[in-house]
Amino acid sequence: MSEEERLVEQLFAGEKLTDKQKKIILAAIESFSEKGYSATSTSEIAKKAGVAEGTIFRHYKTKKELLLSIIGPFMTKLIAPYIVKDFHKVLDQKYDHVEDFLRATMENRRNVVKRLLPVIKILLQEIPFHPELREQFLNHIAKDTFDRVTKLIKSYQEKGQIIDIPPAxxxxxxxxxxxxxxxSRYVLFPELEWDDEAEAERTIQFILHGLGKTE
Amino acid sequence: MSEEERLVEQLFAGEKLTDKQKKIILAAIESFSEKGYSATSTSEIAKKAGVAEGTIFRHYKTKKELLLSIIGPFMTKLIAPYIVKDFHKVLDQKYDHVEDFLRATMENRRNVVKRLLPVIKILLQEIPFHPELREQFLNHIAKDTFDRVTKLIKSYQEKGQIIDIPPAxxxxxxxxxxxxxxxSRYVLFPELEWDDEAEAERTIQFILHGLGKTE
Amino acid sequence: MSEEERLVEQLFAGEKLTDKQKKIILAAIESFSEKGYSATSTSEIAKKAGVAEGTIFRHYKTKKELLLSIIGPFMTKLIAPYIVKDFHKVLDQKYDHVEDFLRATMENRRNVVKRLLPVIKILLQEIPFHPELREQFLNHIAKDTFDRVTKLIKSYQEKGQIIDIPPAxxxxxxxxxxxxxxxSRYVLFPELEWDDEAEAERTIQFILHGLGKTE
Amino acid sequence: MSEEERLVEQLFAGEKLTDKQKKIILAAIESFSEKGYSATSTSEIAKKAGVAEGTIFRHYKTKKELLLSIIGPFMTKLIAPYIVKDFHKVLDQKYDHVEDFLRATMENRRNVVKRLLPVIKILLQEIPFHPELREQFLNHIAKDTFDRVTKLIKSYQEKGQIIDIPPAxxxxxxxxxxxxxxxSRYVLFPELEWDDEAEAERTIQFILHGLGKTE
DNA sequence: TATGAATGAGCGTTCATTCAT
DNA sequence: AATGAATGAACGCTCATTCAT
Structure with missing residues (x-):
């Protein structure tokens, strides 16, 4: 089972997908990510997935529904849970310092993020053009986690670890x-040479200092 | 003369544009920015510009050439100069502290940025899909200003105002x-309420602390 | 089944054509023949065929492919075989004299030619503008039959029936x-009155004497 | 003055053509001959002629008028006179034998024909699609010369040099x-190698024998 | 469930032609 | 006489979607 297939398995866990359906989703993710939603044709997806054009529309009434069927689960099943999971640890006092939390987040996520990158790319690209995506995003990510994040940030603020500005x-x-x-790394300039480890660490330090109390 | 017309005037200063051509560019900027390049049809641009569809192709061989004709000048005539201009002041010792420089940049640019926003949006949206755009970007923005930025950053680093990590x-x-x-402010969540002044200041402080020497 | 439909049946024997596809080919032959390839629009063909314009492009990637799909089989399946068939008879000594051969050719072909006329017209019209057509023609007609023709001509030359000039x-x-x-008869001046029988015979005699040994 | 310019000078002798007009005609002949009338665009002709698009339509109301303005004079000023000129000689007993006439025709014409070839090509290509061309042809060539040709042929027939079939x-x-x-030589297979002299002579002999009395 | 032929609206682009300059 | 910007209809072709099989 390939890397990408595992992504789909994870995204659509619980939903019974036919073999063809999985292939369609895989092909759609790849194409949407590479050329953008609008510039990708359904016939292209069908060809890449190795299915007939009609098959796509048997499962998804419209092309847009296909897009949403990818991004929806991505938001509910992947982003939110991942964040929430760590919040538990944090709230359970697993991480005394923001630094530990941030570093853990960065560490754990690197592989995950690389795998999710195509979907993230789609999300970032299409969010400005689909209000329903923005709404979903606000509902699933923001609302579901906003209270927890706020609480978390406030706790660090109370400990005096980060500055007193609105948690948002x-x-x-x-x-x-x-x-x-x-x-920058994966979308804008993937062709440049990057020292990933060092840049990741610099980003963490940047955030830490940027948000840390100075005195 | 409207806000947008001045933008076009500025972008295409020196080039003789017919009246219709200006209208086409204005309409294109608006549409590309609102719906994305791929999702915008040339007939739509023509209608919005109040010209015949053929007129677009008299001036631009292809739809893509129209896109590039907007983003090209934007990069060469607007972004680069604006950055460079302040660098001079900085290099002339006008700003002793990074903070002054950053704040000046933020202050001065707010209006400019708001005006340029549609074009910036287009640039951010389309850069992942058009290698030639990425190349132009690297050549015009990066190369033209990279040396100066590096010099500037190094000077602040020598003064001990910012940390010693690669200027890039x-x-x-x-x-x-x-x-x-x-x-976040203008593309992702324009419909939320923002305290612009405060958020701008927080962003500056964040950068300052994030890059500042701690001890 | 009409005359034309039989032509298509014959041209595309062995290939499974949908009903619509046959109609497209019939309409294309008619239009190309009447107005020329360039002056015929795909929408015109679609209308004449009673199909949607998109249907044409489902079966033929381009307009040119449609043209070639008509002329290709015409050359391989109709012209070459017809010539070859009689060559057999000739080479089997069925015709002792060129005259018999020529007359048989003319006789047999009259009906065939009338039926093929539209396609012949297309071929003659378009051959100067499409190098690939000229190539196909040379390969399928010339090469396939050149040896046989040469042999045949030589045999008549050996019998002293026709003059000794290069078979070509x-x-x-x-x-x-x-x-x-x-x-002259069908393309240039179809509106004049022709005595077909007499003109055919005169043409045969002309060739016979033109090529015959004089003494 | 180039070969082509002389052709135009000859075709339009007596008509005052501006410089631009000559260029347009030259460009049109070249393009029509290379790609056919329908496949040639007026903008292409304008570019090749080095004039503005509008200039073409200042001189010729339509594209078709441009075509006719080329082929018309060609028929009246070039074909007819050339034939007629020799007829005079013939009728004045300059050529006692068909052979002399034919050979003289072939000889004299070779260079002329090569020069006229582009226009001949256009004529042959477009005659099937433009009834008015066919009509002009019949009027200018046929009618003007038909009587003379008939007379000429009859005279040779009376001398017993050619067979007794209708002069037409x-x-x-x-x-x-x-x-x-x-x-065959210039349009169908210009890329093959030809022994022009020999083939010309063979063609003459073929016609001579084909039309000659046999006994 | 899956197919792929069929659709017709719409795409980006080119066309012959007009007209103010 | 000549220009070239402007036009809008038509071009070849692709699109998302439907539907009989």
Whole structure:
């Protein structure tokens, strides 16, 4: 079972997918990620998946439904849980310091992120053009986790580890720094040579200092 | 003359554009920015510009040439100069501290950025799909300014104001933080309520601390 | 089944054609023959065939492929075999004299030629503009039959029935005379009144005397 | 003055053509001959002629008028006179034998024909699709010269030099043989190697014998 | 469930032609 | 006389989607 197939298995755990359906999803992820949603044709996906054109529409009423069927589970089953899982550890006092939390997050995620990269790319590309995606995103990621994040950030703020600004701002700054790294690394300039380890560490330190109390 | 017309005037200063051509560019910027390059049809642009569809192709051989004709000048005439201009002041010792420089940059640019936002959006959206755009970007922005940025960053590093990591990493962290703010603010969640002043200041402080020497 | 449908049946024997495909080919032959390839639009063919324009392109990637799909089989399945068939008879000594051979050819072909006329017209019209057509023609008609023709001509030359000039020249002179008749009759001046029988006979006599030994 | 320019000078002798007009005609002849009338665009002609698109339509109301303006004079000023000129000599007893006439025709014409070839090619290509061309042809060539040709042929028939078939048939057979040679040589297979002298002579002999009295 | 032929609207582009300059 | 910007209809072709099998 290939790397990508495992991704699909994970994304659609619980849903009974036919063999063809899996192939369609795999092909769609690859194409959407490479050329963007609009620039990808359904016939192209069908060809890459090795199925007839009609088969796609047996499973997904429209092309857009196919897109949402990929990004929806991605948000509910992958992003949210991963964040939440660590929050538990954190809230259970597993990580006394933000640094440990951040580093753990970065460490654990590197492989995950690389695997998820095609879907992340799709998400970032299409979110500006599909209000329903933005809504889903706010509902599944933000709302589900907002309270926990807020609580977490507040706890670190109370410990005096990070500065006293609105938790939402803290989250924004941290997340955009992390995504900024990944976006530069994998989307904008994948052809440059990167010292991944060092850059990851620098990003963590940057966030830490950026959010840390100075005195 | 409207806000947008001035943008076009500025982007294409020196080039003789017919009236219709200006209208085409304006319509293209608006549409590309709203729906993305691929999802925008030339007939749509023509209609919005109030010209015949054939007129577009009299001036631009292909739809892609129209895209490049917008983003090319944007990179050469707007981004690069703006950055360079302040570098001069900085290198002329106008700003003793990074903070002053960053804040000046943020202040001055806010209006500019708001005006350029549609084009920035296009650039961010399309850069992953058009290698020639990435190349142009590297050549015009990076190469033209890389030496100066490096020199600037090094001078601040020598003054002990920012940490000793590769200048390229410094640049990446600062730029993605700035763009991360703008992207969140104007692209991802324009419908949320933002306290622009405060968030801008927080972003600056974040960068400052993130890059500052700690002891 | 109409005359034309039988032509298509014959041209594409062995290939499974859908109903619509046959209609497309019939319409294409008619239109190409009447107005020329370039002056015929695909939408016109679609309308005449009673299918959607998209259907044409489901079966033929391009308009040119449609053209070649008509002319290709025409050359391999119709022209070559017809010529070859009689060569057998000739080589089997069925015709002692060129005259018999020529007359048989003319007789047998009259109906065939009338049926094939539209395709012949297309071939003659388009051959100057499509090198691949010229190549196909040389390969399928010339090469396949050149040896046989040469042999045949030589045998008549040995019998002293026709003059001793290069067989290729013999073939050219005979063929252009035959085609010259058909071209004048059916393409150039179809609206004039023709005494077909007499003109056919005159053409045969002309060739016979033209190629015959004089003394 | 180039070969082609002289052709134009000759075709349009007496008509005052501007410089641009000559260039347009030259470009049109070249393009029509190479790709056919329908497949040639006016913008292409304009570019090749080095004039603005509009200039073409200042001189010729439509594209078709441009075509006719080339072929019309060609028929009235070149074909007819050339034939007629020799007829005079013939009728004045300059050539006692058909052979002399034919050979003289072939000899004199070789260079002329090579120069006229592009226009001949256009004529042959477009005559099937433009009834007015066919009509012009019949009027200018046929009618103007038909009587003379008939008279000429009859005189040779009376001398017993050629067979007693309708003069029209004689003309058809001779002309198609001549054109058949030129068409094979210059249009169908220009890429083959030809022994022009020998083939020309063979063609003459073929016509002579084909039309000659046998006993 | 899966197919793939069929659709017709719409795509990016080219066309012959017009007209103000 | 000549230009070239402008046009809008038509071009060859692709699209997402439907449906009989």
């Amino acid at each position: 701002s803290v989250a924004r700054l941290a997340v955009t720094s992390l995504l900024g790294f990944l976006f | 990493s410094v640049a990446r962290l600062a730029v993605t933080s700035l763009l991360g703010f703008l992207f | 020249s013999v073939a050219r002179l005979a063929v252009t005379s035959l085609l010259g008749f058909l071209f | 048939s004689v003309a058809r057979l001779a002309v198609t043989s001549l054109l058949g040679f030129l068409f």
